[in-house]
Amino acid sequence: MSQTHTRVSLAYQDLSELPMEFMLKYGDWLDELxxxxxxxxxxxxxxxxxxLNTLIIDHNSIQSHAKFPRMHELRTLWLNHNGISNLGVFINSIAKSCPKLKYLSMMNNDAAPSYFNGGTYQQYVDYRQYVISQIPSLEILDDKCINKEERKEAEKIYQRAILQSTRRAKRHGAGSVESPPTMENLDTSIVEFFRPRRRALSMPGLMLKF
Incomplete structure (x- = not known):
């Protein structure tokens, strides 16, 4: 393959890690994988x-605590059908590591409740609002664009939740230094929406050609 190509597919290879020779050969110029x-x-x-600006890693073994390195150029990230169950931990990592992310798809993960995996409509709405509030650069989440009204509502709801959590922490620990609130220490009623749900339907990933 010449270095004028920027797309590579290693789909359906039963890989647990990428070969070092592949990374050394293509790592410095590849932008879609x-x-x-x-x-x-x-x-x-x-x-x-x-x-890298596009990473499609559907149907793998990615868990909630998987750590992303700093990825300044990443715009598109597909993580459908993985093992992500803790939304707060995972989204916090992405928000820090991928400052230019525009398109994120997490369908059929336990942390992304929807009709397809047994979640209720309200759980689906709250999932979207939380992710949108944490990743300001995001334009599309799963299969739906983010409009101005949805972004405004998400920011309003989670700003209010964080303020409430901060006030509660101050009341119970006057004089102590509190860490910034995250999904993990918000109200139980909010966190409840993101508990693991059963998995269901299968959805094929995108195949790139090279």
Whole structure:
């Protein structure tokens, strides 16, 4: 493959990690990578792809505590059908590591409740509001664009929740230094929406050609 190509598919290769020779050969210039249907759980290999703007890693073994390296160029991230169950932990990592992310898809993860995996409509709405409030650059979440009204509502709801959590922490620990509130220490009623749900329907990932 010549270095004028920027898309590579390693889908359906039963990989648990990327071969070092592949990363050394393509890492410095590759900008689109499809890893659908593999067994990848460790994302540290992404440090070898500084120009990557599209990562499709559907149907793998990504868990809630998977750590992303700093990815300044990443715009599109597909993580459908993985093992992500803790929304707060996972989104916090993405928000810090991917400052230019525009398109995120997490369908059929336990942390992303929807009709497809047994979630209620209200759980789906709250999931979207939380993610939108934490990643300001996001334009599309799953299969739906984010409009101005939805973004405004998400920011209003989670700003209010964080303020309430901060006040509660101050009342119970006067004089102590509190960490900034996250999804993990918001009201129980809010966190309840993001508890693991059963999985259901299968949805195929995008296949890229090279």
């Amino acid at each position: 499809d890893l659908t249907y593999n067994r990848i759980s460790d994302l540290r290999f992404l440090t070898h792809f500084p120009l």
